[in-house]
Amino acid sequence: MFNVAILGFGTVGSGVYEVIKENNALLKQKTGEDIAVKKILDIRDFPGSEWESLVVHDIKEIIEDNDIDAVVETMGGTSPAFEFVRDALLSGKHVTTSNKALVAAHGTELLKIAKEKNVNFFFEASVGGGIPIIRTLTESYAGEHFKEITGILNGTTNYILTKMDAEGEDFEKALSTAQELGYAERNPEADVKGHDTCRKIAILASLATGKEVNFEEIYTEGITKIDTTDFEYAKHMKLSIKLFGDSKFEDGMLYAFVAPVMVERDHPLYMVNDVFNGIMVEGNMLGK
Template identity: 60%
Template sequence: MIKAAIMGYGTVGAGVYEAVVTNQKVIAAEIGEALEVKRILDLRKFPGDPAEQLITDKFSDIEEDEEISLVVETMGGTTPAYEFVKAALLKGKHVVTSNKALVAAHGTELLQIARDKKVNFFFEAAVGGGIPVIRTLGTGYQGQVITEITGILNGTTNYILTRMDREGAEFGDVLADAQRLGYAERNPEADIEGHDTCRKIAILSSLVTGKEVNFEDVYTEGISKIDSTDFRYALELKASIKLVGAAQFAGNQVTVSVFPLLVSDENPLYAVQGVYNGIVIKGNLLGTTMLYGSGAGKLPTASAVLADMMEAAKHKNENVRFGWTAEKQAVTSHESEKHRYFVRLSGDAASLAAAKEQFEAERVIQLPGLEEVAIVSAPMTEFTYRERAAKVPNILAMIRAELSER
């Protein structure tokens, strides 16, 4: 029998316990033996909960228990998650986590400890919730040269942008609703300023390159400056606005960034609505594919954790080749990236004339009732855009754009 512990009995931790109990026969048939949760670490008490008797507030009850060979971390954050996970690995226990902040900040070290101790450190649920993107990158696309990943990786921001798109609502109003409904935290900065997406695209980029892509090197913009007028223009352009994490791989050249993107209705990410995630992966043989599904939630995330638990159970005496090394992957400057740009300007003739010239405008949009105008630029690098934008007066806003040629 495999005996496991869960650290953190919040939404995901409770979902993992429920999944193990509910699917115990399926799990045993798949891994060849029973899987049982022996301990659950949490500072809170849970009177009347089915797992009440398993709760402990002492990490040592897990660390020192030689029967526990598998530890699941669903606490979130990096402290004390990092200290506990590292200690568990050093004790020779397999660790599974859903914690993207932990993986982004300390994944390189924890992967190496797992290799040294001949155990495993798995984190499928850290990116994409229930979408098996990490396992797919690692095994399903073997033999491919991955050239690009573009993903909607945060359900909270996608929920906000979807509501703004459908209803013409303002950012602040929808954010307040998202907090009330539990989709956004009381302090939503990690989501709305792009930090969560940044960590996830850094993890995916590290898996593709086999080297550490430091999330602190990733250019990141959030969605807090997007307003309802942007969506009026998007409608005119047969497009929508999504917060994306994007990575391009060309030999040793790797660019990684996070920003709002105006996507046409021909882009597969256009149809990703609400709290769902979508991840577009391009390879030199497979062309373009997209993974789509629940990016968060109790049981979808628990399903990804459970899959990792079972993978660890199947390899309980060996380390599976997985992850990346401590070698640093250089990230090319964001200024070399090439896009079209959707630019809003005050309505005066001088601003429009300058914008049409500097940005080689492919399209000019004027909407009734607005004392402003917008243009869509020709493709150019970020560096070129910034140079030319300095010569255009009265720019109100800019969003990068991936639009069809029609």
């Protein structure tokens, strides 16, 4: 039996629970293990729910449980997520997370602890949605010298820009639609001001260079100043506007930025629309 603990039981945490429950037979077929959720950390009790008996309120009940093999962190933010993840790794448990803020701020340190303890620290879902970019960079392209990584890394802003481009909506109307559909948070600042994309390109740049990249040092400009006039000019020039996170590697130096850019029709990311992400990697041997 392979036992899992989930930290935080909101939308993401409950989704992890459902995947393990509904796809349990498939997971066993592919891993050779019976996988079960043994404990759930949350401040709520969930009385009457099927997982009520699994809920704990003290992280120590998970850290000190030697029967728990892996921890899935779905809390978000950097604290106490960092402390909880660090302690889980130190206790010899595997950890997986989609928390980009955590990985951008503490990823290098957590990877070092995981290596020392001979456990895994996985964060594939922290960048690019369902695009398997983390393993691509670290495993498939392990022998590559990277020249540039460029991406549309935020589905919310890409949806807004797509609406502005295709339907002529202004920024506020497109944002409102995104919020109604659940694509944008009630407070969309992290998305529309580029902070989310900034953290993600910092993670990718760190993996490409093998060094910690401080996201706070990356020039970041969001899409709040883009208006319909910008798209009129873009269409006249047969271009589109996308929010790019970009990192270039030249002569041992890293140059990175986040900003809306004009994109030509023959660019690989031109056709990435709606809520979708897209990432372009250029290496010294494989090209783009």
